[in-house]
Amino acid sequence: xDKPEKASVRFLTSESAGSLIAAVxxxxxxxxxxxxxxxxIAPTIALPAFRMLLTGGFGKIGVLSGIGRVLYYxxxxxxxxLAVGFTLKTGVFNIGVAGQYVMGLFAGLYVGISCxxxxxxxxxxxxxxxxxxxxGAWGFIQGVLQAFFNLNAIICGIMMNYTGLFLVSMIVENSxxxxxxxxxxxxxxxxxxxxxxxxxxxxxxxxxxxxxxIFICIALCIFAWFILKKTTLGYRMKxxxxxxxxxxxxxxxxxxxxxVGMLLAGAFAGLGGAMNHLGASGTRYAITDALPxxxxxxxxxxxxASSNPLGIIISGIFIxxxxxxxxxxxxxxxDPDLVDVITSVIIYFCAFSFVFKYLYFKLxxxxxxxE
Amino acid sequence: MxxxxxxxxxxxxxxxxxxxxxxxxxxxxxxxxxxLGENGAGKSxxxxxxxxxxxxxxxxxxIKGTPARIMNPGDxxxxxIGMVHQHFKLVQNFTALENIILGAETTxxxxxxxxxxxxxxxxxxxxxxxxxxPDMPVEDMTxxxxxxxxxxKMLYRENEILIFDEPxxxxxxxxxxxxxxxxxxLTEEGKSIVFISHKLNEIFRIADRCTVLRRGKSVGxxxxxxxxxxxxxxxxxxxxxxxxxxxxHVNPGDVLMEVKNLTVAGVKGHKDTVxxxxxxxxxxxxxxxxxIDGNGQTELVYGLTGMRKIESGSMVLxxxxxxxxxxxxxxxxxxxxxxxxxxxxxxxxxxxxAENMILQTFFERNVSRCGIIDYxxxxxxxxxxxxxxxxxxxxxxxxxxxxxxGGNQQKAIVARELERxxxxxxxxxxxxxxxxxxxxxxxxxxxxxxxxxxxxxxVSLELEEVMNISDRILVMYEGEIVGxxxxxxxxxxxxxxYMAGAKRSDGxxxxxxxx
Numbered sequence: 001x002d003k004p005e006k007a008s009v010r011f012l013t014s015e016s017a018g019s020l021i022a023a024v025x026x027x028x029x030x031x032x033x034x035x036x037x038x039x040x041i042a043p044t045i046a047l048p049a050f051r052m053l054l055t056g057g058f059g060k061i062g063v064l065s066g067i068g069r070v071l072y073y074x075x076x077x078x079x080x081x082l083a084v085g086f087t088l089k090t091g092v093f094n095i096g097v098a099g100q101y102v103m104g105l106f107a108g109l110y111v112g113i114s115c116x117x118x119x120x121x122x123x124x125x126x127x128x129x130x131x132x133x134x135x136g137a138w139g140f141i142q143g144v145l146q147a148f149f150n151l152n153a154i155i156c157g158i159m160m161n162y163t164g165l166f167l168v169s170m171i172v173e174n175s176x177x178x179x180x181x182x183x184x185x186x187x188x189x190x191x192x193x194x195x196x197x198x199x200x201x202x203x204x205x206x207x208x209x210x211x212x213x214i215f216i217c218i219a220l221c222i223f224a225w226f227i228l229k230k231t232t233l234g235y236r237m238k239x240x241x242x243x244x245x246x247x248x249x250x251x252x253x254x255x256x257x258x259x260v261g262m263l264l265a266g267a268f269a270g271l272g273g274a275m276n277h278l279g280a281s282g283t284r285y286a287i288t289d290a291l292p293x294x295x296x297x298x299x300x301x302x303x304x305a306s307s308n309p310l311g312i313i314i315s316g317i318f319i320x321x322x323x324x325x326x327x328x329x330x331x332x333x334x335d336p337d338l339v340d341v342i343t344s345v346i347i348y349f350c351a352f353s354f355v356f357k358y359l360y361f362k363l364x365x366x367x368x369x370x371e
Numbered sequence: 372m373x374x375x376x377x378x379x380x381x382x383x384x385x386x387x388x389x390x391x392x393x394x395x396x397x398x399x400x401x402x403x404x405x406x407l408g409e410n411g412a413g414k415s416x417x418x419x420x421x422x423x424x425x426x427x428x429x430x431x432x433x434i435k436g437t438p439a440r441i442m443n444p445g446d447x448x449x450x451x452i453g454m455v456h457q458h459f460k461l462v463q464n465f466t467a468l469e470n471i472i473l474g475a476e477t478t479x480x481x482x483x484x485x486x487x488x489x490x491x492x493x494x495x496x497x498x499x500x501x502x503x504x505p506d507m508p509v510e511d512m513t514x515x516x517x518x519x520x521x522x523x524k525m526l527y528r529e530n531e532i533l534i535f536d537e538p539x540x541x542x543x544x545x546x547x548x549x550x551x552x553x554x555x556x557l558t559e560e561g562k563s564i565v566f567i568s569h570k571l572n573e574i575f576r577i578a579d580r581c582t583v584l585r586r587g588k589s590v591g592x593x594x595x596x597x598x599x600x601x602x603x604x605x606x607x608x609x610x611x612x613x614x615x616x617x618x619x620h621v622n623p624g625d626v627l628m629e630v631k632n633l634t635v636a637g638v639k640g641h642k643d644t645v646x647x648x649x650x651x652x653x654x655x656x657x658x659x660x661x662x663i664d665g666n667g668q669t670e671l672v673y674g675l676t677g678m679r680k681i682e683s684g685s686m687v688l689x690x691x692x693x694x695x696x697x698x699x700x701x702x703x704x705x706x707x708x709x710x711x712x713x714x715x716x717x718x719x720x721x722x723x724x725a726e727n728m729i730l731q732t733f734f735e736r737n738v739s740r741c742g743i744i745d746y747x748x749x750x751x752x753x754x755x756x757x758x759x760x761x762x763x764x765x766x767x768x769x770x771x772x773x774x775x776x777g778g779n780q781q782k783a784i785v786a787r788e789l790e791r792x793x794x795x796x797x798x799x800x801x802x803x804x805x806x807x808x809x810x811x812x813x814x815x816x817x818x819x820x821x822x823x824x825x826x827x828x829x830v831s832l833e834l835e836e837v838m839n840i841s842d843r844i845l846v847m848y849e850g851e852i853v854g855x856x857x858x859x860x861x862x863x864x865x866x867x868x869y870m871a872g873a874k875r876s877d878g879x880x881x882x883x884x885x886x
Contacts, residue, residue, distance in 0.1 A: 232734050232742050239730070242721045249678065249708070249716035250730040251699030365386070 018364065019306040022357035023315070026304065029356075030349035034342045042334060049332045053342070056328030057321035068204025070320045071214045072279055076101070077323075078217045078316030079272025080298025083139075083265040085307035086224055089234075090261035091241035095157030096142045097269045098295025099164030100135040104270020105277050105292075106168040107134030109186055109285050112193030112278055113178050123192040128213075128274045135270015136263050138164055143262030147255040161291050169287045185286040194281045209280035216275065218313055220268065225309040237261055269295070293344070300350040306357070319347055373436050375400040375563035376421075376452070376532055381430035383416050390416040391427065392587045396565075398532070403554060403564040405574040405595070407607055408584035409806030410778050414567050417584070418534060422447045422454065434532075453525030454534040457541075459517050461509045467520045468492055468505035471527050495526045499556055514663065515546035522553065533557060534565045539573055543663055544834065544867030551577050569607075569807075571600045572835070583607055608807045616814045616839055619822065623842070624654035627826035628675075628795045632684035635674035637667075637850075645671045646850045647684070652795055652826040657817060659829045659841035663870050667850035668830050669711060672799055675828075676708045677701050678716075689794040702731045707793035709785055709801045711830070717784040718772050725753040725768035728787050760786040761812070778805045785813055795826040802836065814840050834863055848872045 034053070038046040059066020080097050087094035108131030112123055119126040142160045145151045172179050178186055198212040228234035239247040240257040248254055272294065277283055301319055305311030326343040330336055374397045383391040391413045398404045408414050419425045421432065423441040432439050434450050441447050461470050468485070471492055477484045489505060496503050501519045509517055518538065525533050535554070539547045554564055554577055568574055574581055574595065581593045583606040590606050604612050629651045637644040645667045652658045660668055673679035675686055677698035685694045689705045696704075710716040718727050729738050729749045738749055753768040762782045764770040772780055785801055798817065802810040818840060821827055831837050837844055838858050846854040846869040853875035856866065868874040 230743050232739050232744055235726070235729075235733050235744055239719050239722070243715075243719045245712075245715045246717065246719045246730070248698065249676075249710055251677075251697065251702040253699075 018357060018360050019308075019311075022360045023304045023306070023350075023353050025360070026350055026353040026356050027318070027346075030346040033349055034346040037342055037345060041338060042332075045332045045334070049329045049334060052328045052332065053322065053325040056325030064204045065208050066324060068200065068208030068210035069324045070317060071200070071204075071210040072208060073320035073323050074317045075213045075217050075279060076272040076276040076292075076294040077297055077301050077319050078221065078312055079268050079275070080294045081301025081305065081312040081316050082221055082224055082298075082309060083269035083272070084298045085302035085305060085309060085312050086228075086268065087261045087265045088302060088307045089228055089241050090237040090257055091244060092143075092146065092258055092261060093153050093157075094139070094142075094262065094265050095154055095299070096139070096160040096164075097157075097265070097298050098291040099142075099157075099161035100138045100266040100269035101273040101292055101295050102161075102168050103138040103164050103266075103273070104131035104135030105273030105285065106172065107131045107270065108274025108278055109189065110171075110175065110178055112189050113187050114175075116190045116192045119192070121192055123190070124195045124278055127193050127278055128195070128216075128271055131274025132267040132271040135273065136267035139262040139264075139266015139269065140259060142266070143259040146262070147258040161295070165289070165291055169289075172285070172287060180284075185284040188282055188284055189278060191281060193278055195275060195278050211279050213275035213279055216271075217316075220271075221309040221313045224264075224268075228309065233260065269298070297347050300347045303351045304353050306353075315350075319350075322346060373400070374398060374433070375402075375435065377431075377433040378417065378421060379431045379433065381417060381420055381427045381432075383413075383420055383425055383427045389587050391420065391430075393429070394584065394587075394589045396582050396589070397592075398563050398565060399580075400563050401558045401561060402579040403558060403566055403577050405578035405581040406565055406567045406584065407569065407571075407574060407581050407603060409569060409607060411586075411776050411806070412584040412607075413587040414584060415536075416587075418454070418536065418565075418567070421452065421534075448528060448530075451529060451531040452534070453528060453530030453532070454536060455518065455521045455525065455538055457537045459521050461517055461520060463510040464508055466506050466508050467503050467512070467523070470509055470520055471505075471524050473524075475528055492523065492527065495523055499523075499526065499553065499560070501553070513546075514541045515543070515549060518542070518546075518550065519553070522557075531561070532563050532565070534567070536567045537569075538566070539568070539570065540832070541664055543871045544863050545871055547573070570835075571603055574603070575600065585609055604807060610808070612807050612811055616811065616818060618818060618840065621655040621822055621842075623656040624824060626651045626653050627689055628652040628828065629687040630675070630684070631686075633671070633674055633686065634682040634684055635667075635670045635679055636682055637670055644850045645674060648847075648850075648852050649684075650845055650852060650855075652828050654794075654824045654826055655821055656843065657821050657827040657829055657841045658843045658845065659831060659837045660845050660847055661831065661834070661837045661866060661870060662847035664832055666847045666870075668799070668847055670850070671847070672708075672711065672797055672830060675797060676706065705792065705794035707788045707791050707796040709788045709796065709798040711799040713777075713780055713784055713803075718780055720771070720773040722772060723769045724757075724762070724764060724772055724775070724783060725749045727772050727783060728753045728756060728768075730787065732791065756783075756786040756790060761809070762786065778809060781805055782809060782813075785816075789816060789820065793825065795828060796820070797828045797830070799830040800832060801829070802833075810836075834866060837866070838863070846870055848875070 035050050038050055042049065057066050057070045080101060083097045083100065084094050108127045111130040112127035115126060116123045138160065142156055145156050146153055172186060180187060195211045195213050198215065200210040204210050228238060236252050237257050237260065239250065239252055240254050244254050277285060297319055301312055301315045304315040322343055326339045329339045376398055378394065378396040381391050381394045394413065394417055396417065406414050416425060420427050421441065423443040423446050432441055439450055441450065462473065468489055472488045477487050492505050501523060503516060503519055503523065509520060538550060542550060558564060566578055578595050581595055581603065583590045583593065583603065585607060593603060631649050633645060633648045635645040648671060650658065662668055670679060674681045677696060681694050685692060687693065688701065691704060693701050714720065725746065732738055733744055739745060750768040756762065757764065757767065760782050763779050764775060772783065781803060782805065788796060802813050805813065817827055829841060841858055844856045844858060845852045846856065846866065848870060849872065853872065854869040
């Protein structure tokens with residue numbers, strides 16, 4: 001940097017450029033970290049395996065199945081990312097996304113399996129709406145706890161996650177016609193409840209589960225962006241998020257804003273859960289005591305995108321891309337758990353993008369000053 | 372002649388601004404040297420350079436003629452330079468003694484040796500006639516006493532160059548007198564003083580010479596003897612300024628705001644509460660709440676605006692009982708509010724100027740339709756206000772308010788609140804942080820609104836402002852209104868006695884309620 005031009009300096013130190021550059025730096029460092037772990041654990045196959053991680057998402061040349069798979073994986077990630085990012089704009093760190101996701105997933109499955117007779121070929125629609133409603137309700141409860149009882153958002157979110165997860169297990173185990181006794185899982189989702197492929201199977205092949213839900217995701221991200229950018233509701237929510245004191249002074253209800261934010265975020269996450277499980281035919285939900293990873297990956301998705309709903313579409317697809325590549329790595333004889341470790345390290349490391357953003361702006365400020 | 376210290380040709384640049392442009396400040400031994408300038412003139416930057424918090428691009432600091440490199444506050448302390456900050460830096464639950472020795476403790480091993488320190492503190496207190504009990508916790512002290520503890524901190528460290536940053540802002544007139552005496556005593560003992568202020572009266576009372584800064588440049592050094600206030604003011608602002616606003620006589624009309632027996636609880640852990648306060652604001656009247664900071668003014672305003680619950684009593688606004696109404700209701704029913712804390716309440720700093728200008732009106736018909744905000748309209752309105760109120764921004768309506776200077780942020784808030792539809796405006800220190808020219812404009816604006824029949828409730832800590840523009844003065848002390856005065860019939864001394872709680876007239880404040 002010997003002679004930086006004024007305009008370029010101004011661009012490089014602008015908010016959006018900084019966010020983008022910081023995101024890219026974070027991702028690169030995260031990937032290098034993943035590579036390092038790979039080199040330590042399996043030095044002989046590290047490089048080809050890493051290449052698979054980076055390219056597996058594209059699938060084989062000439063076959064688009066990889067991309068189809070990425071789009072399927074991206075759905076829950078984008079929705080969970082949106083659930084985190086949307087509430088971050090209102091000043092709430094929604095760590096209860098996993099719980100909202102499970103609730104939505106369950107409600108979707110339940111309606112999908114047991115109400116096929118009522119809704120006919122629109123069962124899938126009824127089911128994902130039920131998922132959104134259940135997730136929204138769960139988010140709303142968390143919002144009430146935070147807004148009215150002033151509970152710590154982190155503790156509250158974590159507890160709501162586990163409460164949600166075990167509540168779902170309990171209800172599933174006691175639901176006749178939905179639960180397969182002795183197997184620990186639900187019945188298979190009937191075809192009427194599977195989300196239509198919307199022609200994507202022609203594009204990506206029948207082996208992938210890419211379906212209509214990716215379009216719903218993108219539409220909702222645009223919808224969320226519109227709310228935040230253009231509407232009075234978004235104006236209120238952002239004011240609360242940026243300065244709750246000023247919002248209160250202006251007569252904006254901080255509580256209402258948190259409630260609306262959590263309700264919508266919960267609905268996004270719940271919809272993500274339902275759409276993930278109703279996206280492919282033949283899926284079952286198995287009783288588990290582990291929270292779904294999408295809920296936490298959503299934090300990374302949101303933070304890489306600086307909570308911008310449009311950015312979340314891209315970061316969600318990127319993380320899905322890594323996950324698909326990770327699955328491909330198993331073909332090198334790597335243990336699936338190990339693959340999980342590596343992809344998780346990269347994904348969760350991405351949550352540090354704000355650190356790099358901070359460092360970046362500090363550096364930029366220093367460069368400007370010394371100029 | 373050898374100076375106590377000199378700052379020669381100091382230049383300090385920040386991105387986009389030259390905060391100090393070749394400034395020279397030379398302070399003689401045993402003089403009180405005033406540093407006068409508007410906000411943003413570069414006073415603080417200059418002092419931060421002296422303390423090694425900023426490192427200047429150009430210039431030199433000399434102490435008693437020898438060049439000194441001051442890289443950090445520790446260096447400054449070793450060079451015997453000390454400062455009393457505007458906001459005291461004391462540990463509230465420590466005693467005076469503990470605060471004074473903090474950071475300069477005498478120890479044996481890791482154990483404090485208090486006896487020696489105590490002896491020295493008592494000695495200093497006697498020598499300078501400070502009436503301070505070394506074992507009194509700071510939290511039980513008056514502001515004036517706390518300031519003396521701050522001064523003793525400097526004396527304990529044997530500082531020779533003492534810097535006072537706006538030291539009178541938080542004091543009553545009587546405490547100001549006391550401080551002036553102390554400063555005189557300090558110079559007699561051989562100390563050199565820099566007195567930072569924008570209050571001309573005080574500079575004329577205490578200073579020997581004065582360096583005037585304007586927009587980062589030094590515009591001159593003036594011997595106070597033989598100078599006039601108008602002259603100094605013109606140097607500071609760069610043009611002629613009307614120090615006393617023109618006020619016409621207006622007969623007050625109907626009661627616009629009626630407050631009866633109002634009681635508001637204090638912020639948690641804060642003992643100041645509002646107790647049984649009654650008064651009214653009529654159309655065409657500027658009623659001023661005077662008092663020392665922290666005597667319940669904040670809570671009173673919170674109660675009136677709905678930001679805190681009213682425990683008992685009532686508030687009627689423009690004929691509507693608003694005692695239990697929400698902030699939103701009051702905002703939309705003819706109450707306007709220029710808040711005390713512009714960063715905590717007045718602005719969403721990460722919003723643009725245009726977004727901030729619609730903070731209470733974004734849902735109204737002329738700004739949004741069907742829940743969608745018309746930012747173009749908001750921008751246009753903002754442009755009008757930028758012109759009318761001379762708000763200086765880098766990029767107009769899309770400027771982030773965080774990047775604006777404090778004075779301009781304040782102007783933006785004042786513009787927003789005065790341009791709304793209101794019957795009564797509660798203005799809490801509306802001219803805080805503004806330069807003299809802007810203060811003049813805001814005062815004119817408030818007076819013209821009053822002439823148009825609006826009610827103004829002004830909460831101010833600046834006595835000059837109180838005396839200059841109010842029609843009626845209510846003095847608050849420990850949460851009560853202890854006096855109602857007319858500016859033409861009172862003076863600073865009397866006002867000061869009321870503010871310090873030394874005098875009260877309960878009968879007259881009752882009379883005001885019924886009038």
